[in-house]
Amino acid sequence: MTGTRTRQKVEVRREEILLAALAEVERVGLAAVRVSDVATALGISTGLVFYHFRTKDELVADAFTYAVERDLTTMERAAARRGPVLDRIRAVLRTYGPTGSATGWRLWIDGWALAQHEPVIADHFRTLDDRSRGILRALVDEGLADGSLTCSDPGASVRRLLALLDGLSVAAEVHRSVSRKQLRTWVDGAIETELVGG
Amino acid sequence: MTGTRTRQKVEVRREEILLAALAEVERVGLAAVRVSDVATALGISTGLVFYHFRTKDELVADAFTYAVERDLTTMERAAARRGPVLDRIRAVLRTYGPTGSATGWRLWIDGWALAQHEPVIADHFRTLDDRSRGILRALVDEGLADGSLTCSDPGASVRRLLALLDGLSVAAEVHRSVSRKQLRTWVDGAIETELVGG
DNA sequence: ACGACAACTGACTCGCGGATCAATAGGACT
DNA sequence: AGTCCTATTGATCCGCGAGTCAGTTGTCGT
Structure with missing residues (x-):
């Protein structure tokens, strides 16, 4: 985890810092991240962070x-794989959330809170939402075309599936009333009823 | 909104401050609330806030x-009303979220983020989750008993319904990709498929 | 009408963390 | 083997907001 002590060129350092910042957010939460934390995690000075990013908010x-x-x-790659559409839809929904990692949702949940008051962050979420819906929507349309799926309102189905996933993730992460395994089972079940049943 | 200038006895002031704190959290977000904000919103001194609450975190x-x-x-009252179970289930899910108010979700979403790092808050959410599930579960059982509902796994259905509601609320509040009206329609639809269909 | 306590003030302390900047060290190119 | 730019330091500044406290004022019981 300790970063390279050597001098780096801008592009590289920038990415290092971004990754360290994300890791730190996962660890202590958005509200509690300090620039100095990010810096020490990489073994660099706080000044350097501000050399690469004008302000903490910008970082x-x-x-x-x-x-x-x-x-x-990640989602796009999952969507582009070979195989039946239904499998690919399942795969996409399984990668949703930061790299599908178990802890990754922490970032999204923290982000939702931040987005409510920082329009810049809200825009990012809208992007994430729009594009992920787009990816799924394309798959559903493909399934409708080749006859493997049935769905009266694809747009609505996609939205509901994503919403269910978000909600179940909160249940898993915050309430701890749902296990990751159960979450997958239920999401797969919902895919079935939304896109296959009627 | 400006509070009583007069002297209040502990119990009253305490509640006033709590309400003001909640209002302020709604307004500026959990991360940004300042004790002085709460104080000035009530027209009192910051000192008084600390007279009633040892620390900001405690407040x-x-x-x-x-x-x-x-x-x-609020949910319990909705559950206790007269009428067919299905209607009462709908009513309960409609009041979910702080007093069912449109803006109320801001508090819950902020809270989820906080709960990830403050165990005390996490406990409160677990209480909220457990008890709201209990309320719904009782209604579903009642519906199963009188034959008005059909459901193979009531516990799972309740969890899924609540999760869907959470997720759709995020979509409405953060992504702004779903209207409140649409949210209700979809929740009602899910109630139908979960508890009536099969 | 006077304690006496409980509610309340407001000016203060203090530490933390974001941001700055003059000075320094690496390394590429000549 | 020096020049010049660029990445990097670390000491420092500064404001903000949590928490304190000595003193003030309202109110209730007697």
Whole structure:
């Protein structure tokens, strides 16, 4: 985890810092991250962080952009795999949330809170929401075309599936009333009733 | 909104402050609330706030307890009304979230984030989750008994319904991809498929 | 009408963490 | 083997907001 002591060129350092910032947010939460934490996690000075990012808020915002983009590409890759649409839909929903990692939802949940008061962050979430809906929607349409799926209102189904996943993730992460395993079972079940049954 | 200038006895002031704190959290968000904000909102000194609450964290925690309890009683009242179970289930889910008010979800979403790092808050959410599930569960059991509902796994159905509601609320509040009206329609639809269909 | 206590004030302390900046060290290119 | 730019330091500034406290004022019982 301790970063390279050597001098790095801008592009590289920037990404290092972004990743460290994300890791730190996961660890202590958005509200509690300090610039000095990020710096010491990499073994660098706080000054250097401000050399790369004008302000702490900018760092956080950029870190979100980074996480959103990373997750979207993960989803897109899952969607582009070979195989029956239904399997790919399941795969996409399984990667949803930061890299599908168990702890990754911490970031999203913290982010929702922040988004309510920081329009910049809210925009990132809208992007994430729009594009992930787009990815799923394309898959559903494909399934409708090849006759493997049935669905009267694809747009609504996609929204409901994503919402269920969000809600179950909160139950798993915050309330701890649902296990990750149960979550998957239920999401798969919902996919079935939304896109296969009627 | 400006509070009574006069002297109040402990019990009264305490509640005033709690309410003001909740209002302030709604307005600016959990991360940004300042004790002085709460004080000035009531037209009192910051010192007085600390006279009633040892620390800011304690104030916030107590405010959460208050909000949770308030919402649970609202739900319980909705559950206790006369009429067919199905209607009462709909009513309960409609009051869910702070007093069912449109803006109330801000508090819960902020709270989820906080709960991830403050065990005290996490406990409150577990209480909220457990008890609201209990309320719904009792209604479902009643419906099963009188034959008006059909459901193979009531516990699971209740959890899924609550999760869907949480997720849709995030979509409405954060992503703004779902209207309140649509949210209700979809929740009602889910009630139908979970508890009536099969 | 006077204690006496409980509610309340407001000015103060203090530490924390974001931001700054002059000075320094690496390394690429000539 | 020096020049010049760029990444990096670390000491320092500064404001903000939590928490304190000595003193003030309302109110209730007697």
